[in-house]
Amino acid sequence: MYTSLVNVADYAKASKNKLSSEVWDYVEGGAGRDWSVENNRNAFDKYKVMPRILNNVEGINVETIIFGRKISAPIIFAPTSPLKLFHEDAEVAVVKVSSRVNTVAICSTDSHFDLEHLSQMSDNNLWFQLYCYGCKENAESLIDRAQNANYNALVVTVDAFFPPRRERMMRNHFKLPGDVKMGNLTQPMLDGLPRRGDGSPIRHALTWQDITWIKEQSRIPVILKGIMHKDDAIKAADLGVDGIVVSNHGGRQLDQMPAPIDCLQDISLAIGRDVEIFMDGGITNGIDVIKALALGAKAVLVGRPYIYGLSVQGQRGVEEIYNILKCELEDACAQLGISSISNVNSTTLSII
Ligand code: FNR
Numbered sequence: 001m002y003t004s005l006v007n008v009a010d011y012a013k014a015s016k017n018k019l020s021s022e023v024w025d026y027v028e029g030g031a032g033r034d035w036s037v038e039n040n041r042n043a044f045d046k047y048k049v050m051p052r053i054l055n056n057v058e059g060i061n062v063e064t065i066i067f068g069r070k071i072s073a074p075i076i077f078a079p080t081s082p083l084k085l086f087h088e089d090a091e092v093a094v095v096k097v098s099s100r101v102n103t104v105a106i107c108s109t110d111s112h113f114d115l116e117h118l119s120q121m122s123d124n125n126l127w128f129q130l131y132c133y134g135c136k137e138n139a140e141s142l143i144d145r146a147q148n149a150n151y152n153a154l155v156v157t158v159d160a161f162f163p164p165r166r167e168r169m170m171r172n173h174f175k176l177p178g179d180v181k182m183g184n185l186t187q188p189m190l191d192g193l194p195r196r197g198d199g200s201p202i203r204h205a206l207t208w209q210d211i212t213w214i215k216e217q218s219r220i221p222v223i224l225k226g227i228m229h230k231d232d233a234i235k236a237a238d239l240g241v242d243g244i245v246v247s248n249h250g251g252r253q254l255d256q257m258p259a260p261i262d263c264l265q266d267i268s269l270a271i272g273r274d275v276e277i278f279m280d281g282g283i284t285n286g287i288d289v290i291k292a293l294a295l296g297a298k299a300v301l302v303g304r305p306y307i308y309g310l311s312v313q314g315q316r317g318v319e320e321i322y323n324i325l326k327c328e329l330e331d332a333c334a335q336l337g338i339s340s341i342s343n344v345n346s347t348t349l350s351i352i
Helices: 008-018 021-028 035-046 090-101 115-120 136-148 167-172 187-191 208-217 230-239 260-271 286-294 304-336
Strands: 064-066 069-071 075-077 105-108 126-130 153-157 222-227 243-246 276-280 299-302
Touching (some): 008 021, 021 167, 035 260, 075 105, 075 304, 090 115, 115 136, 230 243, 243 260, 286 304, 299 304
Parallel strands (some): 276 299
Antiparallel strands (some): 064 069
């Protein structure tokens, strides 16, 4: 029935047809006039890849090792809750696929399903994404719970403390439906949360001191998600974080920002290999992944692409999206004369 869906763009079209226009605007839109969202994608077109010939590429290996664990390709599921808007299996579908295909899924604090439930759905590599709501005790409790439930890393999102001005959502007067829960927040936590006029809970605006504190609480690697400026990346590295995600939140927080792919090389040259570097924003095919790796990323996160899959075909759609991206990546490696993904480097990009 869906054999005509051969790439992420096909899934995006099918997803648009399936979702209500309000929900489509919620996933697809960004801050302001969506310029950052479009720029994130278009920026990839500036970079071209250059094939090398006569290398032996009979066995292509795109596996990579992150924090000591092997994953099947440098493609990670970004935290994108609340997913209940798109399919009733929501985050469970993503976690199950990550386990089946052996990659990382990052579970958001804003998940409909709680982190303990999600960890039972996977025998694999889950990371927990932290938003701090209310007091420090809430953050401490979430960090403890994530560690006790065997999450392997803590991803602290540092670019989304304030509600963004998303014009498409404002025009639609978009509100989350009542059946979308914040499964990770217990009733006492929810009761005590400071709230905005519209009833939405207020996120605590973190500072560098808080990151030091979070590092002290954590026995697992800490990754900061949402770094765009080289000097912030250096500061994060100096504080001893284990990883950073070069990201502008998929263009959802602020309009008129540079694209993460354009910030990547500067950052990777500045902080070297001591800190694992990830990037996200605008990845829609396997060649984009090659470009991100060539500019210094260890792996990429994808958000919207797998939401398209989820909304069209549930868990199967999420897996299809992963397989499409991985096949495109393997194909790109073969065509470029690269047998192992670890051999992608700046010379993979064309200077012409
Ligand atoms: C997000 N993103 C996000 N990030 C985060 O740290 N916690 C979250 O709960 C969410 N929620 C969320 C919901 C939706 C609907 C989207 C589209 C995105 C941002 C996400 O992790 C990632 O940074 C971007 O989605 C990457 O850009 P692409 O791949 O969507 O272009």
